[in-house]
Amino acid sequence: MTDLKNFGDILETADNMNKKIYEICQLLESENTEKPVSEIRERVKDIIAAMKSAINAGLKSDEKSTSGMCGDDCAKLLKMYKDGKSLFGVLHQKILKYSFATIEQNARMGKIAACPTAGSCGIVPSVIIAVAEELNVNEEREVDALITAGLVGKIVSNKLALAGAVAGCQSECGVASAMAAAAIVELYNGTNEQIINAAALTLKNIMGLVCDPVAGLVEIPCVKRNAFLSIYAVVGAELALAGIKSIIPVDEIVDAMKQVGEMMSPKLKESSEAGLATTPTGLQITEELSKKWNNQ
Amino acid sequence: MEKAKTLFDVIGPVMVGPSSSHTAGAVRIGYLAGKIFGEKPDNVTFVLYNSFAKTGRGHGTDKGLLGGVLGYDVDNENIKISYQEAEKLGIGVNFEYREDYTRHPNSVDIILENKNIGKMEISGISVGAGEVAITKINGYKFNINGDYDTLVLIYKDKPGMIYRVTALLQGQNINIASMHCDRKAKGKQASMGICVDGSISEYIINELSKIEEVYLIRNIEVLKK
Incomplete structure (x- = not known):
């Protein structure tokens, strides 16, 4: 089974064996690492526990990051929800809160679980934990969902390095959003094909996303982008569960992402030499921070 | 690798x-x-x-x-x-x-x-x-990434050192995954970085410390990842 390198192979094998995608993934992992499936699932549980701790810590804090650029936006959302105001229903509110809680915790040097990276750590956990709470499912189902998400990230990473410096933000927050979309479909007991379609539909629509962080820090636009792309995952899942399909097959989408990543200017790949980082305000912030730190 | x-x-x-x-x-x-x-x-x-x-x-x-x-x-x-x-x-x-x-x-x-x-x-x-x-x-080149237990040695550059170290590992049935050597000049000091499958025992470290003109011996264990 170790030769399963793309989504097409995974889907075919899972359907032939009459198994869910997460089952194939944990078998693969077991084969590759020579560890029992139970041990792999225990390790996933530890990561879920860390995700929940990060959410809980983040919900309680409004401490600013070292740069002072972020850290109190989750508190603003919580206040609005407490006042009974929102455009969203409970599930979407929860996803948004959990996403801000996690990524702000990351910015203030709190403990988080990278998924797939630290800069995109607010997407997969917020979606899985919020949906699992709303569906009132047990921990084993959260594990199934996170393994499903992991499989999506792993297969994409066979072709595309999951690093803003290599392929832009499409390969970090973008891939996280596709991972989360797949996880939601698993939690709603969608089919394997729907899981893959959720990932495909999401990936198609984050293609080309650049990595242009102000002052090189994981804050602007990363913090709010995590929140946006968490909700985005719900769209991918909703469409897939309705039976809407991506006309372009997912493996071809990943190839296209790789091509786009290669064509993307290095100035838009985490080097902060273009985009938001070099807007007048972006440059002003960069200069102020540089002065502040040189004086320390 | x-x-x-x-x-x-x-x-x-x-x-x-x-x-x-x-x-x-x-x-x-x-x-x-x-x-x-x-x-x-x-x-x-x-x-x-x-x-x-x-x-x-x-x-x-x-x-x-x-x-x-x-x-x-x-x-x-x-x-x-x-x-x-x-x-x-x-x-x-x-x-x-x-x-x-x-x-x-x-x-x-x-x-x-x-x-x-x-x-x-x-x-x-x-x-x-x-x-x-x-x-x-x-100043010696190494490539230690924490994926394997790694033996780090700095010693006097002379014939037979690599053999003595690898023979000692072989004697303990330890498989070498990769190995990297460097030196500044002939006959001066040299370095060895050896990544192994499994772990390096205290016995090996003791035996290595008995070899004359070995200046630094470190066993760098695999990183928790």
């Missing part, structure tokens, strides 16, 4: 934020440097280059490197207060920030010293997604 991809490359690690390359990577470089030095330093100086120098303070790269030298893993919440913890331990800490574009964008030289060992200079790079490498120890 690339390791096979696992699920846990994508979900995890559990770490202190905000950046896998600039925070978690920094912790791992500091940690490996601390293990290579092998004792509590009295003073440690970090020279950060390029992206590490430019964005390091906003990413807590400084706190991460220092926390690593203090022996912290990437998920230790004391990383945030590593300056205070170092002060409690009486360790002098100094940071310098430089530009040198002949160096890797995320690189650091760590100079550790105490009365017993003297001074050691260890260079490292953070290559992305929390992956790191120690590239130099006291």
Whole structure:
């Protein structure tokens, strides 16, 4: 089974064996690492526990990051929800809160679980934990969902390095959003094909996303982008569960992402030499921070 | 030597934020440097280059490197207060920030010293997604990335040294995954970095220390990932 390198192979094998995608993934992992499936699932549980701790810590804090650029936006959302105001229903509110809680915790040097990276750590956990709470499912189902998400990230990473410096933000927050979309479909007991379609539909629509962080820090636009792309995952899942399909097959989408990543200017790949980082305000912030730190 | 991809490359690690390359990577470089030095330093100086120098303070790269030298893993919440913890331990800490574009964008030289060992200079790079490498120890080239238990040796350059070390490993039925040697000049000092499958026993370390003119022996265990 170790030769399963793309989504097409995974889907075919899972359907032939009459198994869910997460089952194939944990078998693969077991084969590759020579560890029992139970041990792999225990390790996933530890990561879920860390995700929940990060959410809980983040919900309680409004401490600013070292740069002072972020850290109190989750508190603003919580206040609005407490006042009974929102455009969203409970599930979407929860996803948004959990996403801000996690990524702000990351910015203030709190403990988080990278998924797939630290800069995109607010997407997969917020979606899985919020949906699992709303569906009132047990921990084993959260594990199934996170393994499903992991499989999506792993297969994409066979072709595309999951690093803003290599392929832009499409390969970090973008891939996280596709991972989360797949996880939601698993939690709603969608089919394997729907899981893959959720990932495909999401990936198609984050293609080309650049990595242009102000002052090189994981804050602007990363913090709010995590929140946006968490909700985005719900769209991918909703469409897939309705039976809407991506006309372009997912493996071809990943190839296209790789091509786009290669064509993307290095100035838009985490080097902060273009985009938001070099807007007048972006440059002003960069200069102020540089002065502040040189004086320390 | 690339390791096979696992699920846990994508979900995890559990770490202190905000950046896998600039925070978690920094912790791992500091940690490996601390293990290579092998004792509590009295003073440690970090020279950060390029992206590490430019964005390091906003990413807590400084706190991460220092926390690593203090022996912290990437998920230790004391990383945030590593300056205070170092002060409690009486360790002098100094940071310098430089530009040198002949160096890797995320690189650091760590100079550790105490009365017993003297001074050691260890260079490292953070290559992305929390992956790191120690590239130099006291001017000798190494490639230590924490994926394997690694034997680090600095010794007098003379015929037969590699044989003696590898024969000792073979005698203990230890398989060598990769090996890297370097020297500054013929007959002076040389270095060996040997990655092994499994682990290096205390017996091996004892036997190595019996070989004359071996100046440094360290067993750097695989990193928790």
